[in-house]
Amino acid sequence: MQVPASPVQTDIVIFGGGIAGLWLLHRLRRQGLDxxxxxxxxxxxxxxxxxxGIIHGGLKYALNGVLSPASxxxxxxxxxxxQCLQGEGEIDLRGVRxxxxxxxxxxxxxxxxxxxxxxxxxxxxxxxxxxxxxxxxPFFQGRTLEGALYQLTDFVVDTPSLVQTLAAPHRDxxxxxxxxxxxxxxxxAGSVQQIHVMASNGQAVTLQAQRYILxxxxxxxxxxxxxxxxxxxxxxxxxxxxxxxxxxxxxxPAPAFVHCIGDSFGMTPRLTITAHPSAxxxxxxxPDGAGWTWYLGGEIAESGVQRSAAQQQDEAARQLQDTFPWxxxxxxxxxxFFINRAEPRLPNLQRPDTAYLHAAGPLLVTWPTKLTLSPxxxxxxxxxxQRQGLTPGSAPSAAAALAAHFPFPGHAxxxxxxxx
Numbered sequence: 001m002q003v004p005a006s007p008v009q010t011d012i013v014i015f016g017g018g019i020a021g022l023w024l025l026h027r028l029r030r031q032g033l034d035x036x037x038x039x040x041x042x043x044x045x046x047x048x049x050x051x052x053g054i055i056h057g058g059l060k061y062a063l064n065g066v067l068s069p070a071s072x073x074x075x076x077x078x079x080x081x082x083q084c085l086q087g088e089g090e091i092d093l094r095g096v097r098x099x100x101x102x103x104x105x106x107x108x109x110x111x112x113x114x115x116x117x118x119x120x121x122x123x124x125x126x127x128x129x130x131x132x133x134x135x136x137x138p139f140f141q142g143r144t145l146e147g148a149l150y151q152l153t154d155f156v157v158d159t160p161s162l163v164q165t166l167a168a169p170h171r172d173x174x175x176x177x178x179x180x181x182x183x184x185x186x187x188x189a190g191s192v193q194q195i196h197v198m199a200s201n202g203q204a205v206t207l208q209a210q211r212y213i214l215x216x217x218x219x220x221x222x223x224x225x226x227x228x229x230x231x232x233x234x235x236x237x238x239x240x241x242x243x244x245x246x247x248x249x250x251x252x253p254a255p256a257f258v259h260c261i262g263d264s265f266g267m268t269p270r271l272t273i274t275a276h277p278s279a280x281x282x283x284x285x286x287p288d289g290a291g292w293t294w295y296l297g298g299e300i301a302e303s304g305v306q307r308s309a310a311q312q313q314d315e316a317a318r319q320l321q322d323t324f325p326w327x328x329x330x331x332x333x334x335x336x337f338f339i340n341r342a343e344p345r346l347p348n349l350q351r352p353d354t355a356y357l358h359a360a361g362p363l364l365v366t367w368p369t370k371l372t373l374s375p376x377x378x379x380x381x382x383x384x385x386q387r388q389g390l391t392p393g394s395a396p397s398a399a400a401a402l403a404a405h406f407p408f409p410g411h412a413x414x415x416x417x418x419x420x
Contacts, residue, residue, distance in 0.1 A: 007194050007206035010034045011394035017174060017409055018048040018286035020368045020377060022166035024215060025173065026091045027378040028385075032392045033111035036207075036399055037170070038197070040179040045412030046217045049060040050245065050299050050339040051371045052163070054103060055081045056154040060107045077372045078153045085157075090375065095165035096157050097277065100257040103154035105269075106135060107147035107261050123152055143326065156257055156274050159371075163411055169197045176409035179219065182226060190230025191361045198391030199405035207398055210390055213364045213381065218342035220365060231360045239338035240308040241351075244304030245418040246296040246316040255292045260323050271319060272298035276414065293416045296320075305338065337415050343369050359384050 014021045017039030028035045057078045083089035085096060090284055131149045140149060167174060177197050185206075187193040194208040212227060214220045224235045255275030275292040296316055304312040313334040320327060344356045344367055352369040355377035359365075364384065368377045 003378075005105070007208035008398040008401040009393055010036050010209050010398040011390070011393050012036075012211050012213060013038060013209045014213045014215055016214070017043040017167075018046050018164075018215070018217055018367055019044070019051075019162070019371055019374050020215035020217070021162065021213075022170075023091070023368075023374040023378050024213060024366070024381055025170055026166065026397060027193065028380055029170065029173070030090070031382065031385075033385075033390075034392060034397045036397075036402060037174045037407045038182070039174065040177060040216075040219065042172070042176075042410050042412035043167055044159065046162060046219070047339065047341060048371070049159050049412055049414045050337075051159060052272065052295055053099065053157045053159045053371070054154055054272070054274065054278075055157060055372045056103065057152065068334060069346065070246055074370070074372055077375065078155060080375050081157075081372070082155075084375075090378065093162070093165055095161065095168070097161045098155060099158050099274070100156040100255075102137070103152045103156060103257050103259070104131075105150045105152060105259040105261060106140075106145065106235055107149075137257075139256045139258070141254075141340075158276065160411065160414065167411070171408055172403065173368060173399050174408055175406035179222065179405055182335040184227045184229070186229040192229055193229045193361065195227070197402070197406070201405070203405065205398070205401050205405060207402075208394065209362070211362050211364060211385065213366060215366045217367070218340055220342065220367070224363075227363060231363060234360050236356075236358045236365055237345040239345035240342050241302075242305045243297065243301040243341060244307065244312050244336055245301050245337050245339060245415075246304070246312060246334070246336045248294050248296070248316065248320070248329075248335075249311075249416075250292070250294055250327070250329065252292075252327065255288060255294065256324070259298070269298040271296055271300055272321065276416070278417070295416070303353060305335070309336050343367050355380055357381060357384060359388070367411060399407070 011033040012035045014024055014035060014037040017037055021037055023036050025035055055078050057075055080089060083096065084093040087094045092357050094395045125379060129151045131151055136149060154224040178226055181198040181220055183196045184192045185194045185196065193213060194206055196206050199205045214223045216223055218240060221238045224232065228235050255358050256273045257275065258273050259269040260271040261269055262275070274295045300316060300319060304315065306313060313336055317329060317334065343352050346352060355369055355373040356367045357364060358375065363382065364381060368374050
């Protein structure tokens with residue numbers, strides 16, 4: 001490795017080009033800070049594009065009738081995202097496709113499912129509305145439903161267009177750097193002082209930043225090992241919660257966007273369904289739903305980690321047919337994949353309630369924990385940097401030095417797009 005005699009300067013290096021890193025890149029550059037983002041693969045290729053794109057307001061965390069910290073923290077997120085989608089929030093997201101302006105919850109006919117839905121609706125009174133048959137969305141119109149159908153404040157965004165919209169204004173600050181190409185240099189006290197990023201030609205760019213932000217999801221574990229130095233023992237541990245997500249291509253005239261509440265004692269919806277158009281589908285074709293890919297999460301994804309791909313797909317087919325007997329699945333094409341949800345470790349693998357930030361010396365370790373909490377993460381990081389008194393430096397940006405050796409990463413595609 002040929003290391004330059006003097007490092008290039010920047011205020012902040014962000015590791016990770018998913019929703020967390022891209023959101024922070026926007027927020028911090030708006031504050032006048034010089035920021036570069038390093039991504040080891042393609043933008044959004046981890047948890048971001050594996051998410052269902054639901055911007056939710058906490059209903060799924062209040063099915064026991066209690067407003068938990070999670071439901072309270074998330075309550076204001078849909079409205080905040082809507083402001084951004086209208087170009088009036090902290091980030092202009094007018095280029096993002098909204099796949100469903102409303103999300104729904106159906107209790108079904110079972111006693112426990114009706115009870116959980118009732119308790120959740122009472123806990124979130126004023127943010128959830130029970131619908132009459134004339135108000136049903138297209139997928140349910142003309143159907144006689146047992147139980148109740150509720151309209152939530154939640155909605156669904158197209159995650160590929162979200163990644164593209166976030167990245168577009170900052171292409172000159174986003175670089176593809178393989179994980180193995182990053183090496184940290186620590187000072188005498190053991191704190192990270194600078195990093196070397198090695199190009200394929202054997203030359204290296206040495207970056208010296210005021211702060212290094214870890215926003216790489218599951219990749220944060222390796223980054224903490226690389227950059228932690230003497231701070232290693234003070235850094236947070238990471239936990240992963242595995243999911244086995246299912247997708248199915250259906251030719252149905254109206255896609256479903258709904259939580260299906262089951263009769264189990266658990267508080268996770270039995271099925272959480274979204275639908276996603278092909279990347280090649282023109283935007284005007286979105287409303288008809290034909291040819292969309294349905295994407296299944298919820299309890300089936302959590303319990304499905306114990307099943308093979310074939311078993312999981314068979315179980316999903318059984319549950320869909322049982323839940324929606326009017327669906328014609330004779331031409332359905334199925335697929336599934338495993339994904340880990342990465343987050344800070346909590347006792348008993350509990351789920352974090354809010355976006356997470358841990359500051360240790362020049363390191364900031366972050367997880368949004370949920371797509372919908374990205375604005376909350378941005379608030380936390382900006383507030384922490386203000387508390388620390390961080391101000392923009394006066395040195396030339398490091399972006400030009402990186403651009404000479406490292407390309408723009410490109411955009412990842414959802415797993416179902418590459419499936420046969």
